Amino acid sequence: xxxxxxxxxxxxxxxxxxxxxxxxxxxxxxxxxxxxxxxxxxxxxxxxxxxxxxxxxxxxxxxxxxxxxxxxxxxxxxxxxxxxxxxxxxxxxxxxxxxxxxxxxxxxxxxxxxxxxxxxxxxxxxxxxxxxxxxxxxxxxxxxxxxxxxxxxxxxxxxxxxxxxxxxxxxxxxxxxxxxxxxxxxxxxxxxxxxxxxxxxxxxxxxxxxxxxxxxxxxxxxxxxxxxxxxxxxxxxxxxxxxxxxxxxxxxxxxxxxxxxxxxxxxxxxxxxxxxxxxxxxxxxxxxxxxxxxxxxxxxxxxxxxxxxxxxxxxxxxxxxxxxxxxxxxxxxxxxxxxx
Amino acid sequence: xxxxxxxxxxxxxxxxxxxxxxxxxxxxxxxxxxxxxxxxxxxxxxxxxxxxxxxxxxxxxxxxxxxxxxxxxxxxxxxxxxxxxxxxxxxxxxxxxxxxxxxxxxxxxxxxxxxxxxxxxxxxxxxxxxxxxxxxxxxxxxxxxxxxxxxxxxxxxxxxxxxxxxxxxxxxxxxxxxxxxxxxxxxxxxxxxxxxxxxxxxxxxxxxxxxxxxxxxxxxxxxxxxxxxxxxxxxxxxxxxxxxxxxxxxxxxxxxxxxxxxxxxxxxxxxxxxxxxxxxxxxxxx
Numbered sequence: 001x002x003x004x005x006x007x008x009x010x011x012x013x014x015x016x017x018x019x020x021x022x023x024x025x026x027x028x029x030x031x032x033x034x035x036x037x038x039x040x041x042x043x044x045x046x047x048x049x050x051x052x053x054x055x056x057x058x059x060x061x062x063x064x065x066x067x068x069x070x071x072x073x074x075x076x077x078x079x080x081x082x083x084x085x086x087x088x089x090x091x092x093x094x095x096x097x098x099x100x101x102x103x104x105x106x107x108x109x110x111x112x113x114x115x116x117x118x119x120x121x122x123x124x125x126x127x128x129x130x131x132x133x134x135x136x137x138x139x140x141x142x143x144x145x146x147x148x149x150x151x152x153x154x155x156x157x158x159x160x161x162x163x164x165x166x167x168x169x170x171x172x173x174x175x176x177x178x179x180x181x182x183x184x185x186x187x188x189x190x191x192x193x194x195x196x197x198x199x200x201x202x203x204x205x206x207x208x209x210x211x212x213x214x215x216x217x218x219x220x221x222x223x224x225x226x227x228x229x230x231x232x233x234x235x236x237x238x239x240x241x242x243x244x245x246x247x248x249x250x251x252x253x254x255x256x257x258x259x260x261x262x263x264x265x266x267x268x269x270x271x272x273x274x275x276x277x278x279x280x281x282x283x284x285x286x287x288x289x290x291x292x293x294x295x296x297x298x299x300x301x302x303x304x305x306x307x308x309x310x311x312x313x314x315x316x317x318x319x320x321x322x323x324x325x326x327x328x329x330x331x332x333x334x335x336x337x338x339x340x
Numbered sequence: 341x342x343x344x345x346x347x348x349x350x351x352x353x354x355x356x357x358x359x360x361x362x363x364x365x366x367x368x369x370x371x372x373x374x375x376x377x378x379x380x381x382x383x384x385x386x387x388x389x390x391x392x393x394x395x396x397x398x399x400x401x402x403x404x405x406x407x408x409x410x411x412x413x414x415x416x417x418x419x420x421x422x423x424x425x426x427x428x429x430x431x432x433x434x435x436x437x438x439x440x441x442x443x444x445x446x447x448x449x450x451x452x453x454x455x456x457x458x459x460x461x462x463x464x465x466x467x468x469x470x471x472x473x474x475x476x477x478x479x480x481x482x483x484x485x486x487x488x489x490x491x492x493x494x495x496x497x498x499x500x501x502x503x504x505x506x507x508x509x510x511x512x513x514x515x516x517x518x519x520x521x522x523x524x525x526x527x528x529x530x531x532x533x534x535x536x537x538x539x540x541x542x543x544x545x546x547x548x549x550x551x552x553x554x555x556x557x558x559x560x561x562x563x564x565x566x567x568x569x570x571x572x573x574x575x576x577x578x579x580x581x582x583x584x585x586x587x588x589x590x591x592x593x594x595x596x597x598x599x600x601x602x603x604x605x606x607x608x609x610x611x612x613x614x615x616x617x618x619x620x621x622x623x624x625x626x
Contacts, residue, residue, distance in 0.1 A: 067347050070395045076351075076441045077395050083345050113609070114594035117345050224603075251598030254347075254591045258396040265347075265395075270597070278599055280589045281427040300598075307604035 002171040002180050003188035011160075011167060014182050015045045015092050023089040025059050025126075027052055036091070050137035051095050051317065055247035057105065059091050060122045064268040067118065067254070072261040083117040089126040090179070097143045097315040099130045099155035101247030107309040108250060118267075127175050130156035134199050135206065140318030142209040142331060148315055150207060151200035163195045211331045212338040213302060213312055219340050220303040224295070228340055232298075232333055233290040235326040240271035242320035242328075243297070248305075248313040251277070272296050298333060346594050349393035349443025350378040355413060357438055362503030366469055367434060368405060368417045371444060382447060384408055385454060386476035387585060387613045390446030391593050392416060392429060394436075400429040401590040401608070404447065405472040407479035409486070414444070417472040417506060448593045450613050452477050452557060452583065461491035463549040465568060467498050467540050467560025471506050473585060474559055478514070487519060494521040494549045498540040498564075502526050502533045523547055541567040551576035557583045569616070579616035586612045 006014070018024050019039040026045035028037045033053040034046055070079035102123065109119035133141070133150035143150060153159035157176030160167045168188050171177045243249040253270040256263055270277060273293050279285040287293050305313035314330070321329050356370035369392075373379035384390075384404055391399040406415035420434045421427035436442070452473070462481065466474045474497075481490050495514070499505045505524065514522050525536040525543045536543065540560065549556070556572050558565065565584070572582055588600035588607045595609035603622045605611065614622075 072395075077443075079348075079395070081345050081348050083348075108596060111595070114346050114596065116596055118347075250596070252591070252596070254399065254597070256396050256398050263396050267597075270599070272598065278589050280587075281421040281425070281430070283422075283425075286588065296601075299603075300601075304601065304604040 002177055003193070004169045004171075004180065004183045005166045005186040005188045005192055006160075006169055006183050008162065008165065008167060010184070011047055012045055015039060015047075018090050018092065018179070018182055023087045024092050025056065025089065026092040036094070039092075045092065047093055047131065051098075051319075053319075053323075054245055055101065055317065055319065056091060056094050056098050057101060057247055057250075059089070059126060060102065060119050061105070061109075061250060061252075061269075064266055065118060067265045067267055070263050070265075072263075084121045086122045086125045089122070091126050091128045093129060093131045093160075094156070095133055095137070095317070096130050096150060096152040096154065096156070096159075097141070097148050097317040098247050099128055100143070100148045100152065100315045101155065101317075102128060103155035104248050104305075104309075104311055104313055104315070105250055107311065127158065127179055128156045129158040129160060129176075129179075132159060132161040132200070132203070134162050134203050136203065136208075138318055138322065140209060140321045140331075141207055141316060142211055142318060143316035144204055144207045145209075145211045145213045146312050146314045146316045149200065150203040151196070161196045161199060163192055163199060166192070168192050168196050209318075209331060211334040213314065213334055216302055216334055216337045217306055219337055220299060223337070223340055224299075226340055228336065229291050229295045232328070232336075233294040236273070236290050236294060236328060237326060238273050238275065238290055238293070239325060240273045241323050241325065242330075243271040243273055244269065245319040245323055247315050247317055247319075248301070272300070298330075298337075301330075302334065302337075346445065347592070349391070349399075349445045350382070351375065352378075352414075352442060352444050354436060354438055354440045354442070357436075360417065360506045360508075365420045365434070366417060366506065368415055368506075369433065369436075370406075370413050370415045371442075372413050373444075374441070379412070382414065382444075384414070384447035385451035386480045387450065387452035387473050388447040389449050389473075389593075389612060390414070390416065390444050391448065391590075392418070392433065393443035393445060394429055394432050395443070397428045397432045399445070399591070399593075400427065400433075401448070401593055403473040403476075403585070403612075405475055407476045407483065409480055409483035417469070417475075419469050445593060449608055449611060452613055453615075454480075457481075457555055457557075458489045459491065459553075461494070461550070461552070461554040463494045463496070463554055463556040465496045465540060465544060465556060465558040465560070467564035467568075468500065468504065469506070470559040470561065470585075471497055474557065475507055475510070477557065478520075479510075482514075482517065482520065491553065492521065493519070494523070494547060496523045496525070496540060496543050496547060498525040498527065498538075498543065498560075500527045502530055502535075521547070539567070540564050541571050544568055544571045545574075548575060551578075551581075555581045555583060559585050579620060582616040583613060584616070584619075586614060 024039040034049040036056040109116040157173040301313040351374040352371040358368040405417040421430045529537040591597040595606045600607040
């Protein structure tokens, strides 16, 4: 594996240089938020951020995405797929928890039988560069409880770790190694690696928020009808913020939009928190109240995804905890379930 | 599918529309594929479904009503849905005429377990509009030499009144066969009706199919299912030998969009066909 050392102040320059050659998604300041956006010419990436407001899943799974286009002609409907229309890209500077989410989403979108070409094309065409969390950004971070670590390359092609005066750049995959030329010629020595391991151990130690995420699986297997589910949803506004910001939430809607003779079929993020999500044309809704919807969200992350893919569909980023307008805390829910 | 992208529909032409019932809200649509390779690629078995796709409106998941033994076309029987807010796709479909072009995605989901059914006595119980994929199964089983692969076939099919029975011509043809035990019933007869009158569960009790080496395949409205299952339990059918098909709101049909799950199973990819024994093992969500 290639390893390089780069000066800390060189990072911005590397991102800008790449932006001349590829589409580079990087953290940028937008009003009060930090978001991953395509880095425009002369724009400054904001690498001293804690984490982005939204999960960067939109790079592979856009909020709204055209699946196909069609035109009504005299000879009938002419249509074309919008699959595979992607440019070589770099996602520069995601946190390890978010990179972990890509590995989780791969399991669903790149299943053996049905492959989701829209997601896969972007994922394959994008090099993911993670910046390790040498200090946990928030008190609400709990990645170590859900198979993550603050210094981890899971889901990433290149991992950057701040080891004091330099970044240690580790090129984890062949895709990552293709970009090695942007990172200078200073090879990393064994001392740098030792330093990184020390930092990684400390960072892991510093994650104080812990939840029994694995322990609740056998409890969830048996407690679908537990009265506990009556206790968590009361204050939920069904706003969908939690699913919107979540790195692993992937449910979507498909709809048609038409103007004149031209139309598009688009998919857009949907949310299990919304009443319409499962409502059928007849008016029947199998998940008729917010109770069933909360149970679905909790079960999907900590039981169903484990049944299907042997992975918990939560990366411990804490976005849902920080942004819920009524302070529903998934950590508390998991904790309470563990005591059932 | 010839098109490797499972989200892109195959173009089809409506070659025939059959107005099935006297309320005119259930029609059978016969589709022919515009591309021969799509037709060859659309390899389905009874019990599977497809997404009917109308540009500008959207898609609806509908069970396939024809049998793969019927070559050159595929049929779907569709009810115009939504009493209060009309279903976008099914309303648009019901407005369409023969010759119109649209799209189909599929075949999707799992079929009736044909290998399991082979060599067994088959009891088919259908109620109302939910008879469509059962019709596919019946036509498959009675086609030519296929008939030899199955034991006795008993059919119990009911509708609220004679005008609401689907596939009226086929029912007459099936009635003439000696290798089928066909029992058609209506909840409420009219003056012209000469057949059986009575609810499906009661008719099941009367016909009393034997449990030996038998499998019951049951589709119908919830109220019918609720009263029919105890009859089969009383007859001694095990839960593994009672098979049904589920419906849920769907979008993608390929296990991605996340809305049709019952517990850890997606109705679109793990179903829609399940045995009662399998349903017992699922989360008791509904």
